[in-house]
Amino acid sequence: VEEAVAKLGYRPNAFASALRRGSSRSIGLLIPSQRSGHLAELAEAIEQVFTARGYLVITGSTQHDRMREERLFQSLVDRRVDAIVLAPGVSLATSPAPGARDQLILALEAIGAGHRDVSSIQVDERSDAAFAVQHLQGHGHQVIGCVANSRHTPADGLRIAGWRDALEAVGARAGGELLAMGDTSAEGGYVSTQALLSPHGRPWAVRGESPSALLVTSDVQALGSLSACHELGLSVPDDIAIVSMGGTASASYTIPPLTTLRQDVRWIATRSADVLIDQIENEGKPRSITGVRGNLVIGSSCGCDAG
C-alpha cells in the first residue's frame, strides 16, 4: 500500500484536513510593505521561524491602506489561519479589526484600546530614538534635526518623541522647524533632508543655527539623506552627522557607512513564534513583551571614525 501511495504521488488535501481539525497550521502576516529593507528583513525572519516550526506563513502587503488591511485580514480569517501577526505600521493593531472576534493576534507594535487579549512584542522605539540622539550629543552636537516618517503609526510618533526627549533633557532646541517628515523611501529621505538643510528650504538665518546632525528614522530614508547632503555639498559626518534607525544589512555599505540603531528582527521573530505557538497549541494566555531595545551599530556617519 505504502508503495502505491508513493507511486501515485498521493498527497493529503490540506483543506479537508483543516476543515475537519479546525486548524490549518498556518499564520497570517500583515505588513505595510516589503520595500523598506527593515520590514523585508522582519518578514523574512518571521517566515523562517514559523516555517521551521511547521507553520505556513501567508503574508499580505497592506500598503498602509486601511481598506486593503481589512480585506486582507478578512481573507486570512476566512482561511482560518491559526493566528495573525500584525507588523509595525498596520493600523489594525491600534484600533479593533472588524470580525476579529476570537482570532489570535500578535501585534509587533504598541497596541491601543479596542483589542483585548492580544499578544504583543513592543520595541521601545522612544528610548531607542533617544539613545541614538544621545550618541550624536556625545559627539558634541547641539542642534539636531529629525527626518521621520509621515505615516502616523505609533512607532513613528514614539521615535519623534524620543528625539524630542533627548533634546529637551539637555535644554536644546526641539522645535518643529527641525523636524521633516516624508515617505519611508529613499526619495522621502532625500526630500525631507533637502527641506531641512537646503538654504532655500528653511531660512536658518532668521530662525537660528542650522542643524549639525540628523536622526533619520529609517535606513532607506537615510540613503536619501546621504544623497541630499552630497548634493548640497555637505560632508557626512563633518558638516552633518547622521544616525539612522533600522539596522539593515546594506546600511554598512553606504558612503559613508551608516551608524544605525539595529532592531534584532530574528529575536523578535523567535519570540513571536514562542508566544503565538504557545497560544495556539497549549491555549496559553496572551502575553506582552515590552521594552525591547535595539543596539547601535557603529558606522562612520555619526563621526565615530573622525580623527
Next chain:
Amino acid sequence: VEEAVAKLGYRPNAFASALRRGSSRSIGLLIPSQRSGHLAELAEAIEQVFTARGYLVITGSTQHDRMREERLFQSLVDRRVDAIVLAPGVSLATSPAPGARDQLILALEAIGAGHRDVSSIQVDERSDAAFAVQHLQGHGHQVIGCVANSRHTPADGLRIAGWRDALEAVGARAGGELLAMGDTSAEGGYVSTQALLSPHGRPWAVRGESPSALLVTSDVQALGSLSACHELGLSVPDDIAIVSMGGTASASYTIPPLTTLRQDVRWIATRSADVLIDQIENEGKPRSITGVRGNLVIGSSCGCDAG
C-alpha cells in the same frame, strides 16, 4: 435574515468552499529572497496584481535552498493553490518538481527540460546585459569587468554571457580575470569589487590594464561596489564607470546615482496574471512570453553626467 448575518459577523469558511469547489482562488509564489530590492519589488507587484484580481497570494522564501523549495512547493500544492509562480532563481523552474503533476506553473525564468506545459515569462537577460555593456563602450571604455552573482541560476549565466557578447563583439578582453562573483548582497558586491579593483587583489601589472568600467548584475551589489570604489579612492564615474541591473527605486539615491537596467516588474506581474488567470478560469493553453527587455535608467555612475 440578512441582518442576522451581518450582526453575527458570519463569514463563510473558505476551506469548505475550496474543498467543495476544488479551487481556492489563491496562487503561490516561490521566490529566493525578499532582501534584494529587485525581487522584493517583483513580489510586491505580483501580490498587488493578483490581489486586485481576486486571488490571495501565498509567498514562500526559498533562500536558494533546494530542500526548502521542495517543501514549500509541496505545501502550496497541498493547499490546492490554483497555480504557482516561480520567481527567477528558484531552481524548480529548471528541473522538474516532484509531485508537480498537473499543477499550473508560471516560471519567470528560462525553463529547462522536464517541465512541460509550463507558462513562462522570460526576460532577455543576455541582451539586456549586453546592452548595458554597450552603453559603457559608448563612453569609450575598453576594459570592462563584471560583478555577478555566484548562484548558478539561468539569469546569472545569461547576464555573464551578455557581458561577454558585448566585449567579444568589439574584440575586447573578456577573460575570467575580469569576472568576480559573489552573494547577491551589498557585502557580496563589495567583496567582488575589491577583488577586481584592489591592487592587492589582482596583479594587473602582470595581466594587463585594470578595468575602467564595471557591469554589476544587481543593484544591491552595486551598493557594495560603490562603497568599495570609494574606499579604494577610485572616483565613480571618473576612475570607474558602473552600470547595474535591476532598476530598484533606491538606485537613484546612491552616491553617485546608479545607471541601471530596469526591469518593469509591474508589467511582468500584469502579464503573469493575464496568462495564469486565463489558464485557471478558461482552461487556456500554457503560454510563453519571451524576449522581454528592460530599459536603461540613466544616472551618473556611467559617466553620462560628466561635463
Next chain:
DNA sequence: TTGAAAGCGCTAACAA
C-alpha cells in the same frame, strides 16, 4: 422559485 440532499477528503470517535 425554493428547499432538501449528497458529497468534497479528511480525522476523530467509536466498535469490533
Next chain:
DNA sequence: TTGTTAGCGCTTTCAA
C-alpha cells in the same frame, strides 16, 4: 490493534 462511520461547512444537483 484494526476497521468503520459520522461529520466538518460549503456548493451543486435534483426534486418538489
